[in-house]
Amino acid sequence: MRVLTLNPGSSTLKAAVVDDGAAVGWAAWPSDTPGAVLDAVRRWRRPDAAAVRFVHGGAQKTPVLVTDRVLENLERVAPFAPVHQPLSLEVARQVRAELPGVAVVACFDTAFHAELPDAAAHYPLPRAWTRQNRLRRYGFHGLSVRYVVRRTAELLGRSEAELQLVCAHVGAGVSVTAVRGGRSVDTSMGFTPLEGPAMATRSGSVDPGLLLHVMKTAPMGPDAMADVLYHGSGLAGMSGTSGDLGEVSAAAAGGDADAVLAVAVYVHRLRREIGAAVTSLDDLDALVFTGGVAQYQPETVAAVARDLGVLGLRVGAIERSDADRVISLPDSAAPVLVVRAREDLELARGAEEVLAAAGGAPGRAHSADGGEVR
Numbered sequence: 001m002r003v004l005t006l007n008p009g010s011s012t013l014k015a016a017v018v019d020d021g022a023a024v025g026w027a028a029w030p031s032d033t034p035g036a037v038l039d040a041v042r043r044w045r046r047p048d049a050a051a052v053r054f055v056h057g058g059a060q061k062t063p064v065l066v067t068d069r070v071l072e073n074l075e076r077v078a079p080f081a082p083v084h085q086p087l088s089l090e091v092a093r094q095v096r097a098e099l100p101g102v103a104v105v106a107c108f109d110t111a112f113h114a115e116l117p118d119a120a121a122h123y124p125l126p127r128a129w130t131r132q133n134r135l136r137r138y139g140f141h142g143l144s145v146r147y148v149v150r151r152t153a154e155l156l157g158r159s160e161a162e163l164q165l166v167c168a169h170v171g172a173g174v175s176v177t178a179v180r181g182g183r184s185v186d187t188s189m190g191f192t193p194l195e196g197p198a199m200a201t202r203s204g205s206v207d208p209g210l211l212l213h214v215m216k217t218a219p220m221g222p223d224a225m226a227d228v229l230y231h232g233s234g235l236a237g238m239s240g241t242s243g244d245l246g247e248v249s250a251a252a253a254g255g256d257a258d259a260v261l262a263v264a265v266y267v268h269r270l271r272r273e274i275g276a277a278v279t280s281l282d283d284l285d286a287l288v289f290t291g292g293v294a295q296y297q298p299e300t301v302a303a304v305a306r307d308l309g310v311l312g313l314r315v316g317a318i319e320r321s322d323a324d325r326v327i328s329l330p331d332s333a334a335p336v337l338v339v340r341a342r343e344d345l346e347l348a349r350g351a352e353e354v355l356a357a358a359g360g361a362p363g364r365a366h367s368a369d370g371g372e373v374r
């Protein structure tokens, strides 16, 4: 089956054509590029299906066929992922309009974390707030982590069921997930994709008391605060650059003190989240880095891993390469790997599953119309 996959991330919209499990075409645009979806749709011959990444699926645990009702339900959770969800909704609408008769499937980042253990899923907030189970930790980057688990098992010659690993997805968004036996047991992003380590333009976790203080004294309303936390913080906010780690590292190498501090905070916070994630496992079989930074700035991930010597991890100098590989030294307590982010392959898999469940006929594919996406 030939699937057009669309992955709206915070910095880029990535498109790929996946034919029977192998990518045969690939393109990317800055996320705000007008006409990018039309370009993606017209660039390759008509696919059998399309699959769109939605970071938030609400309570949805599996991929679903996109219908008007599904989109309406996915729109309701847009405020919880304000950078990503509106873009995914727009992408799905455009693909449906441009490819009439082609089944469009929605695949969710949150699905992989849907069975988080209670202690990892809940915030210590008043019962009255959390009773409906909506104000909780959802977790994101699930499609990426799902692929990493599959690929790591393959690279290490182990079964997913026996593997305990920590996956650091380090792109424009950054998250760390602990996986035991193929299941997410803790993850750093929570109710929104703002929690966790520092990111390209997002703050990651900040003392809520500090934010309350600024809102009172600035004074600053929620929209202005959201803009600062999503777009004006992290590497970008600290260094005054775009937040692209390559740019920040170049400024740091040129002696810019703000950029030096930004990289130090970024590395420190990522290392801290990895350390925290390890404590959700009984044993660490692998630490895996994935995402644009892992692929293109491997020296930064090597620095993070090197600082994890307390866990017995040993990593030497590493070269930039597109190959999935072990980057740790032979005497490392566990292998450290870099795996290319392949959300495209998980998206295609999701579309194939939905269509197979319907007997292969797009028109008869299962939809979530009966079950609400909340």
Ligand SMILES: Nc1ncnc2c1ncn2[C@@H]1O[C@H](COP(=O)(O)OP(=O)(O)O)[C@@H](O)[C@H]1O
Residues within 6 Å of the ligand: 009, 010, 011, 012, 170, 171, 172, 173, 200, 243, 244, 245, 246, 291, 292, 293, 296, 297, 341
């Ligand atoms: N071609 C590239 N060259 C250098 N760095 C890159 C490249 N692509 C991505 N990066 C790095 O990865 C980051 C974006 O990661 P990516 O996973 O593509 O982002 P998104 O979160 O939008 O999916 C950039 O900020 C940059 O640091």
Ligand SMILES: CC(=O)OP(=O)(O)O
Residues within 6 Å of the ligand: 008, 009, 010, 011, 055, 109, 140, 141, 171, 172, 173, 174, 193
């Ligand atoms: C969830 C998230 O932050 O995704 P991305 O890194 O693609 O922006």
Ligand SMILES: [Mg+2]
Residues within 6 Å of the ligand: 009, 010, 171, 172
């Ligand atoms: Mg991404």
